[in-house]
Each structure stands twice: as structure tokens, then as C-alpha cells.
Amino acid sequence: MSKVWRYGDHVDTDVIIPARYLNISDFNELAEHAMEDSKENLTVNFAANVKLGDIVVAGKNFGCGSSREHAPIVLKVKGVKCIIADSFARIFYRNAINIGLPVLEIGTDVEKIEAGDELDMDMAKGEIKIVNKNITIKTKPLPEFIQKIADCGGLINYLKGEQ
């Protein structure tokens, strides 16, 4: 069962990983600053409390702004299993797929998921079950080409497989 970390609309990559830390090359060290500038961090510190297998759920345009791949990387390093949002900014979406972090765009269905909800994911079936509410959300499959990259665990593995 995965715990939900809930965020709003237009969460930008400066909030996900502030540029003042981008001189840190070690991703484990960098990940200690994940979500540091979010308003939600004033209440509960994400990096200190997130657990392996937790899920980030957000509103519209998640990951807008800078192209820094460090943003999906720090979430992945922190153990985030997948990100579910109403919609994603395109560079973040692409980066997440490329590094093998699953991203699910589910439109306004995202409003059914609240902070603290417990989710059961069936990626193969494309189902998100909100266990404590007994609600099941169906997701749309990824385009075949993108699914292949995701299945390989990212773009590098995909390219290696092609050679």
C-alpha cells in the first residue's frame, strides 16, 4: 500500500529541487532537498518523511519550469513509486519516462485522491485503487513507443537494447 503526498497545481521544478542545490552532483545528497520549497513542506518535511513506495499526487501542470532532470531524479531516489497528476509539463513528463519513473496523467479524476489516502496500483491493468475509499480509477495506456521506453526502465536501456 502506498501513502499519498498531495500537491496542488503548477508545482514547478524550482520547488521540487531548488537551483541553489544544483551544484551537488551526488543524487542521494541532493535528494535530501526534494520538495524543500513547497508550501506543504512548512507542515511536513517531505524528504525526511517520505517512504519507499509512496506516491506523489498533484494537480495541473506538475513539473513546470526548468528542464532539470534532477527534479524527477530526486523523487525517484527518495523512493517515490510513481507520480499521478491531472496533467504534466512536457519536459518533466519526458524526463520522468526517460529515467524510468512512472507518470500517470489522469485528468480531473485526480481530485478524488487526497493527502493521506492509501493507493493500490496495478500498472499492468492501468488501475489506481483508493483503498480507504473503495474507489477505482482507470488510466489511459501510454503510447506504445513511450511504453517501450518505460518498460526498459528508461531511455538509455531502451537505446542499448536497440543497438
Place this chain on the structure above:
Amino acid sequence: MGMTMTEKILARHAGRDSVSAGDLLVSQVDLVLANDITGPPAINEFEKIGRPVFDKNKIALVPDHFSPCKDIKAATMCKTMRDFARAHEIKNYFEVGRMGIEHTLLPDSGLVAPGEIVIGADSHTCTYGAVNALSTGMGSTDIGCAMASGTSWFKVPAAIKVELTGKLPRFVKGKDVILTLIGMIGVDGARYQSLEFCGDGVAELEMADRFTICNMAIEAGAKNGIFPVDDKTIAYLKGRVDREWQDVEPDADAVYERVVTIELDKLVPVVAYPHLPENTHPATEGRDIKIDQVVVGSCTNGRLEDLAQAAEVLKGRKVHPSVRCIIIPATQEIYKEAMKLGYIDTFIDAGAAVSTPTCGPCLGGYMGILAAGERAVSTTNRNFRGRMGHVDSEVYLASPYTAAASAVTGYITSPEEVMK
């Protein structure tokens, strides 16, 4: 079915007669870019592939974000990129003292021509649409892969036609056009789409305005922004680009998701309030907002024309005693030209600091970081929470005219107020 400018460029590079929105394709690219933040992870990914670079003349590496290096960690990252550039004989590696802010430096150095595809590990790579290129930002893995393959995968974007009519009033510039547009359509209004600029108003915009407008296409969520080629484009390219190019125009029956019209005559100087670039307000409404810092520069507004606006306002005036004003020419060439034209004297006489090219303050890197509770008016591109420093600081985005006028008064000020 007709094609947009972006579709035509993608079709040509993918070796296809036509493409339409939603198609996924693999396409050749003409230039691959990375900087000192995104370069080292891209190099790391590149090395996993175990192939040589696809073309040492078609990779550009620019240390501009934390460079001249702000600390040991930044210096280590720059060294990684420098060592890579030397080992692979990368022609377009730009060292400190010869570099500039990437998105001004590359087109000014003739590295981008109409109809070309440029991908860069920096979201503001979309700037080069001003010269009719299809350019877009990606992450480090994509760029690492492209350094090996010379290709990338693309989803053909749907397009929004932005019809520009009329002529800009005095003191209203490209920055006001793009901030107004983002205010109209929102920060995700063009998400995964192309912003295609057209209409009789295009001819009235200088190249500097077009670069600023395309630069901030990403701030509306767009994949790219693009202008057609006209006499002004050709005048700009002359002496910079000596290879042949094939520019593109949209077909009369090109398909657009929607049309947005902007009457340039009706625009006023605007400011985007924290914490989203869509929060635009007329600059005249900002009298109650006292400021601590002004920054003129960045890939958005560090061109000679931008410095000229700031100099016009600051000539014979002083930066307000409670304001720090930092002015950063985008390239060494621009810096030198600004010196010749007397702008640098004007800035220093007014009490402003002038710096060698760097992205520094725009992303809260260094060279002008804000403390808690401080406010800046900045010609940069983002006003997200904590973007320029402390998470409780604020950034207000504006044109160089408006930023300079605000530096003089100490509060958000429309340029007309100072220049009357």
C-alpha cells in the same frame, strides 16, 4: 492537409512528406546544447551508451549558470564539461571570458539558422524560434542520447496561432507582449503545443523582441515558439550564418488548435507578480510595491537592445538609495558594444553593478540572491517561490524599461512615469 512551421521542420528532419499533430517520430537534430548544470549528468548518460559523439561540430557546451564558478562544487561540474569538451574535441565549447548566456550566445554566434532543429538541456532553448528554428528544451538523458545519436524522438505538437496586429506603443516591448500572452492563456495554456506567431504585427517587432517572446514560450507550457523569416531576420543572420538554410512558412490551410489575437497597439507595460508568470498586472498598478533589487539581464532580456532601454531610463538618473540594481550583459560582444555606446558608464554613474555574463541571479544561483522578505523587479523569466533566493522572497517580472524605471523610484513603476 496543410502544415504549420513546426510541422514542416519536423517532417523535413524525419524524412517525411508530411506530419500532423500527435505523430511520434524520430528526427535528426542540427545542434545539441548543454550547460554547466545539465551537462555533467548528460555526459554521464552519454558515457553509458559507449559511442562517440555524433558530430563534434554540432554540440554546444556553455558554462553559464554557476559560471564564472561560484564555489568548488560548481567548479567541479564545469571541469567535467571542460574535460569532456577537450576529450571529444567539441568545437563549440565556450570558456569564461569568451562565453555568454547560452540562448543569446548561440544565435549571435551563427550556430542557429532558419528551419533547423536545436535541442538543449535547458528549458529556454525555445528562444531560437525567433530565427525560424524549431528549438526546444529537454532533460539531460535526452541530450546525452542525442550527443551520441544525433537524433531525438518528438511528438508533433498541436499549434496555437498567435496573430499579432498593429504596432507597439513607446515603452512597450517584447517582454510585455509575452507576459500579456501568458496572462491571457495561463502557464499551461500552450502545454505541449507550439506557439506560432504571425500577422502584420510581426514586421513591427525587432529581433530582440522576438527572441524575448520565444524565450518565454515555455512559461506558457509550450514546446516551442516560432516566427516566420522576414527582412529583419535576414539582416540579423547576415554576417552570422554563412551556410544555406531552408526557412519555413505556414501553409494557408495549416491546422491550429486555436487562434489568439494580440493587438500590439493596445498593450501597456506589464509586470508578472509572484509566484507565476501568468499573474500579469499593468505596471501602473504597482506603486505600493516597494522593492529591494532590480536585475536587468538573463537569456530573456540581456541583449544590447535591452541594455539600451535600461540606459535610456538611467541616463542622468540615479538608482534609488534603497535599491540594488544589477545589470548583466548576455555576452562579451554585447558587453563590449554596450561599453562603446556609453551604456556601461551610464549604469555605473547611476549606481548600478555591472557583471560579466552569467545566468547567476535568475535561478537563485549567485550574483544577486534575495533574503527573506525581499522583493526584486527582474527582466528574467520565472517568479516561482524561492526562484531568486529565500523561499519568502518575491520576484516581479518586467521589461528592461519597467525594471530600470522601478530601480529609479524604488517601487514598481511604469516607464512613462519616469520618462515624462
